[in-house]
Amino acid sequence: MKILHTSDWHLGRTLKEYPLLEDQSFRLGQLAGAVREQQVDAVVIAGDLYDRSVPPAQAVSCLDELLYSLTQELKVPVLAIAGNHDSPERLSFGSRLFSGAGLFVEGKTAREIRRVTLRDTFGEVNFYLLPYFTPEEVRPWFPDREIRTFDQAFQALLEQNRPRIDSSRRNVLIAHGFYQAVSPEKAMDDSIFSESEISIGQSDLMNLSPASGLFDYIALGHLHAPQTAGAEHIRYGGSLLKYSTSEARQKKGFTLVELGEKGKVDVSLLEPPPKRDLRTIRGTLESLLADNEPSEDYIMATLTDEGAILDAMPRLREKFPHILGIRFAAREQDISPESASQAFQRVEQLGRLTPFQLFERFYEQVRGEPLSEQRRELVQGAVRAALEQEEELEK
Numbered sequence: 001m002k003i004l005h006t007s008d009w010h011l012g013r014t015l016k017e018y019p020l021l022e023d024q025s026f027r028l029g030q031l032a033g034a035v036r037e038q039q040v041d042a043v044v045i046a047g048d049l050y051d052r053s054v055p056p057a058q059a060v061s062c063l064d065e066l067l068y069s070l071t072q073e074l075k076v077p078v079l080a081i082a083g084n085h086d087s088p089e090r091l092s093f094g095s096r097l098f099s100g101a102g103l104f105v106e107g108k109t110a111r112e113i114r115r116v117t118l119r120d121t122f123g124e125v126n127f128y129l130l131p132y133f134t135p136e137e138v139r140p141w142f143p144d145r146e147i148r149t150f151d152q153a154f155q156a157l158l159e160q161n162r163p164r165i166d167s168s169r170r171n172v173l174i175a176h177g178f179y180q181a182v183s184p185e186k187a188m189d190d191s192i193f194s195e196s197e198i199s200i201g202q203s204d205l206m207n208l209s210p211a212s213g214l215f216d217y218i219a220l221g222h223l224h225a226p227q228t229a230g231a232e233h234i235r236y237g238g239s240l241l242k243y244s245t246s247e248a249r250q251k252k253g254f255t256l257v258e259l260g261e262k263g264k265v266d267v268s269l270l271e272p273p274p275k276r277d278l279r280t281i282r283g284t285l286e287s288l289l290a291d292n293e294p295s296e297d298y299i300m301a302t303l304t305d306e307g308a309i310l311d312a313m314p315r316l317r318e319k320f321p322h323i324l325g326i327r328f329a330a331r332e333q334d335i336s337p338e339s340a341s342q343a344f345q346r347v348e349q350l351g352r353l354t355p356f357q358l359f360e361r362f363y364e365q366v367r368g369e370p371l372s373e374q375r376r377e378l379v380q381g382a383v384r385a386a387l388e389q390e391e392e393l394e395k
Contacts, residue, residue: 162214171215240252
């Protein structure tokens, strides 16, 4: 059975001031083309179909058109779950009716995880649909257990459903959230996050190790970088497109999973070019204008010029009509993909600085030069006065 694993479409999203629905529609056309060309037997969407719980009408129409094309024209079943950006109720509307047409949508997590069975030449393949959930949603089902964390909630659901999962059969889990099949420390070091995906204190981390041996493939959604999650058969599909400059170096596409007989799984990545790429460029204004061809791509430019440049944006926009913005090398550090653990280390380092040291660092980043001795004295005096005033107010 060939399965196309995708996730995190975020239909209706904008990038800065640019609506992305045209780019997303083009990408979904590529998805339908891949389903046809690769003779895919099932499409799995691991959450975050929409960018917000109340999506714009155009985003709903875009999704409706694709699902009709897949299920009715190509006769390929679609299995989808809600992510943390989706409205479970809206996504679940009509799901029992749609299942007869080959569209299986699970919006809300149930105590008994929904199972959908499809067949190929080797027999049955059981898909288990586990939408995004919170500990508060799961806690009432298990009054005798302490469920305060996401992991405790997931382990309770797994134990409840374990008797229903026949490990001798081919099973696929579809889930949305921060999952890993390794220790929490290793999970944080190995996971690739985007700007909006920092896990706060690992409170939402769920350990998949207890599920070992139950599932032949685990299709995950939530993290935007396509990546494994502790094992080759446990994977994040990654987002449909690049949705922030921190994702500029990431590869985007679809994951093609081939299930053979029990125990045989092959995974490959399909990476068709998007309608518009998202790129970062760096150099002086004149070099960027001279060395780059005109492009419709989404561009973030970092200028290395010294001093202020008043006409940089309109000049760059002539060559790059979808420019996202300008950074100045003297004022800001480049943003690049990094692990969450590195981000936490930076926060911890800032937390150890005094108010004056924080201001001093801020001044250097904005002005590109250190504080003069005279200004140091003025700032230190202002900080002392503010702290003394705060102490008086607390008395």
